[in-house]
Amino acid sequence: MSERMGFFTDTSVCIGCKACEVACKEWNDVPDDGFVFRATSYDNTGALGASTWRHVAFIENGDGWLMSSDVCKHCTDAACLDVCPTGALFRTEFDTVVVQSDVCNGCGYCVPACPYGVIDRREGDGRAWKCTMCYDRLRGGLEPACAKACPTDSIQFGPLDELRERAAARVAGLHAAGRTEARLYGEDPADGVGGDGAFFLLMAEPETYGLPPDPVVTTRDLPAMWRWAAAAALSMVGVTVLATAGRRR
Amino acid sequence: MARERAMVPKAEFGSYYGQPIIKAPIWHEPHMPLYLYLGGLSGACGLAAAVEELRAGPGGPPATVARLAAAAAAAAGAGFLVAELGRPERFLNMLRVFKPTSPMSVGSWVLAAHGGATALAAGSAVTGLLPAAGRLAALASGLTGPVMSTYTAVLVADTAVPAWHEARRELPFLFAGSALAGAGAVGIVSGLARPETAVPGRRMAALGAAVETVASTVMERRLGTLADPYRQDGMMRAGRLLTAAGGVLAALAGLPAGPRGGSRRGQGIVPAGRGPAGGWPGSAGRASAGGPVRAARAAVAAARSGYAGARTASRPGLRELAGVAAAAALTAGAVCTRFGVLRAGRASAADPAYIVGPQRERLAARRAAEAARTPGDGGRTAGDGGRTAGDGDRPAGGSG
Ligand code: SF4
Ligand code: SF4
Numbered sequence: 001m002s003e004r005m006g007f008f009t010d011t012s013v014c015i016g017c018k019a020c021e022v023a024c025k026e027w028n029d030v031p032d033d034g035f036v037f038r039a040t041s042y043d044n045t046g047a048l049g050a051s052t053w054r055h056v057a058f059i060e061n062g063d064g065w066l067m068s069s070d071v072c073k074h075c076t077d078a079a080c081l082d083v084c085p086t087g088a089l090f091r092t093e094f095d096t097v098v099v100q101s102d103v104c105n106g107c108g109y110c111v112p113a114c115p116y117g118v119i120d121r122r123e124g125d126g127r128a129w130k131c132t133m134c135y136d137r138l139r140g141g142l143e144p145a146c147a148k149a150c151p152t153d154s155i156q157f158g159p160l161d162e163l164r165e166r167a168a169a170r171v172a173g174l175h176a177a178g179r180t181e182a183r184l185y186g187e188d189p190a191d192g193v194g195g196d197g198a199f200f201l202l203m204a205e206p207e208t209y210g211l212p213p214d215p216v217v218t219t220r221d222l223p224a225m226w227r228w229a230a231a232a233a234l235s236m237v238g239v240t241v242l243a244t245a246g247r248r249r
Numbered sequence: 250m251a252r253e254r255a256m257v258p259k260a261e262f263g264s265y266y267g268q269p270i271i272k273a274p275i276w277h278e279p280h281m282p283l284y285l286y287l288g289g290l291s292g293a294c295g296l297a298a299a300v301e302e303l304r305a306g307p308g309g310p311p312a313t314v315a316r317l318a319a320a321a322a323a324a325a326g327a328g329f330l331v332a333e334l335g336r337p338e339r340f341l342n343m344l345r346v347f348k349p350t351s352p353m354s355v356g357s358w359v360l361a362a363h364g365g366a367t368a369l370a371a372g373s374a375v376t377g378l379l380p381a382a383g384r385l386a387a388l389a390s391g392l393t394g395p396v397m398s399t400y401t402a403v404l405v406a407d408t409a410v411p412a413w414h415e416a417r418r419e420l421p422f423l424f425a426g427s428a429l430a431g432a433g434a435v436g437i438v439s440g441l442a443r444p445e446t447a448v449p450g451r452r453m454a455a456l457g458a459a460v461e462t463v464a465s466t467v468m469e470r471r472l473g474t475l476a477d478p479y480r481q482d483g484m485m486r487a488g489r490l491l492t493a494a495g496g497v498l499a500a501l502a503g504l505p506a507g508p509r510g511g512s513r514r515g516q517g518i519v520p521a522g523r524g525p526a527g528g529w530p531g532s533a534g535r536a537s538a539g540g541p542v543r544a545a546r547a548a549v550a551a552a553r554s555g556y557a558g559a560r561t562a563s564r565p566g567l568r569e570l571a572g573v574a575a576a577a578a579l580t581a582g583a584v585c586t587r588f589g590v591l592r593a594g595r596a597s598a599a600d601p602a603y604i605v606g607p608q609r610e611r612l613a614a615r616r617a618a619e620a621a622r623t624p625g626d627g628g629r630t631a632g633d634g635g636r637t638a639g640d641g642d643r644p645a646g647g648s649g
Contacts, residue, residue: 239460
């Protein structure tokens with residue numbers, strides 16, 4: 001229907017205000033995720049999870065700060081969606097990935113399938129939750145709550161093609177200004193997940209922010225995996241025939 | 250390749266406060282490992298029942314205990330599966346759709362078909378009703394059974410968990426061997442009543458244990474340090490020991506062609522017309538668990554007199570004791586292995602080094618390959634490189 005929408009999170013201008021985390025909780029009515037002092041700089045949220053759909057990472061690295069607002073990547077080839085046995089996870093008309101909470105039966109398969117560790121099952125609720133890219137707001141013609149609230153435009157929302165152009169220009173500008181550590185993450189449609197619908201400009205290696213350097217959608221190997229399973233199944237038949245051989249007839 | 254990997258120091262790569270990158274599997278104990286065990290057992294028993302039906306021919310005696318064990322294990326396994334869900338009341342949502350991209354969806358349908366077939370086959374054997382339909386169902390469980398026992402390996406391998414995804418070649422064989430060994434244990438125990446029928450059970454047990462042992466050895470070698478979570482897990486180690494010991498015992502129990510070891514015509518892998526009481530590995534485990542030999546002999550004799558009914562209970566020979574010990578060890582080993590696989594998966598997901606290290610190597614290799622190519626086709630071939638990076642033939646590449 002409409003063109004593919006996405007997030008471009010430019011971490012070089014993130015100020016760590018967590019307005020995105022708050023806006024997300026408010027709009028989506030996400031329950032609290034515990035109040036703990038984690039001693040990980042200003043990050044008391046920890047990681048993305050069932051009740052954390054935007055997560056601001058803080059790294060104090062000697063000469064300064066690294067801050068980054070993480071989110072579901074809305075992968076082109078989404079493992080969570082591939083493995084979901086109920087069809088609860090689906091792809092919307094905006095090419096985003098959303099869980100239908102009335103269909104999810106809490107099987108938990110999507111949780112270890114996501115190569116970014118995004119989606120999780122909520123204790124007590126029994127269902128899987130993650131960022132919807134504010135599906136309801138999108139349908140109403142509004143931008144997602146986090147992007148709306150972000151005071152520095154670190155979180156940018158728009159048609160993915162447009163965002164990719166903007167990001168390429170931004171990284172070129174930073175390189176020209178001598179910030180050669182700037183790099184794009186998840187913008188490449190040729191990467192292991194077919195490119196992210198939510199991609200990033202990072203100022204350090206991805207793993208510094210807790211992101212996998214080269215994520216892969218494991219369903220790519222599904223045909224090979226079924227072939228190995230078929231070989232094992234056939235060997236079971238062979239063993240059983242052998243085991244019962246030579247006793248009668 | 251394993252050697253190269255072993256030299257990569259874990260601390261070389263950064264991480265975000267050492268936090269995990271992916272989410273560990275949230276599946277619970279004992280639900281998930283017991284489902285893996287019971288599903289595997291049911292599959293192998295269903296297969297055994299079908300092979301026995303084929304050998305017996307139409308009108309032959311049904312392989313009653315194999316049918317019963319297959320049905321009971323499938324039903325119990327399904328119970329654990331439903332209990333594992335966050336929303337058990339929505340279990341049937343699994344059967345709203347068929348999604349070939351989801352091993353769990355495929356598995357739900359396999360379980361439904363296998364559970365139905367084994368239930369029908371067992372019901373027919375017990376009641377004597379609809380023998381033709383029962384036989385057909387037992388034969389069908391020979392098709393669903395091997396899939397039932399191995400699909401769970403695809404299920405866990407199709408995740409971002411490095412110890413699971415990278416072991417996608419060997420895990421099906423590990424599960425297949427474990428399932429055969431578990432079913433062999435059922436055959437051995439039910440064969441106490443008629444020693445000659447324990448022969449296929451012992452063979453399945455010994456061969457299954459061999460398959461499982463070879464699969465886990467090959468896997469650990471091929472995966473290098475990515476297999477550390479398996480090596481470091483106590484359940485996994487216990488499973489390997491028990492399986493190996495059980496396999497050897499099962500083979501030993503079958504070695505000398507004693508007076509009762511001849512091949513008598515008639516019953517299937519397990520005695521026909523016997524109740525399920527003969528088939529339960531648990532009772533064997535209790536009977537033989539570490540007690541003095543005399544107590545064990547007495548227990549086996551009691552069990553035999555129980556199963557054999559009119560037959561005179563005699564002191565069991567060493568071979569039978571070895572068989573019971575083998576059955577107990579193999580059952581315990583199969584259960585331990587499934588717990589070990591889950592725990593190793595959790596440990597593998599929890600340590601970012603298992604993800605960052607292999608992925609950085611993969612990335613570096615791809616970039617080097619890109620740089621070596623002509624600039625013209627760089628973009629497209631980079632994509633192909635990405636697509637093949639996780640292919641089944643690439644060893645120990647680190648998963649997403
Ligand atoms: S980041 Fe994870 S949860 Fe989000 S779409 Fe991709 S696989 Fe699914
Ligand atoms: S937990 Fe829910 S959303 Fe996730 S795979 Fe299972 S049914 Fe689908």
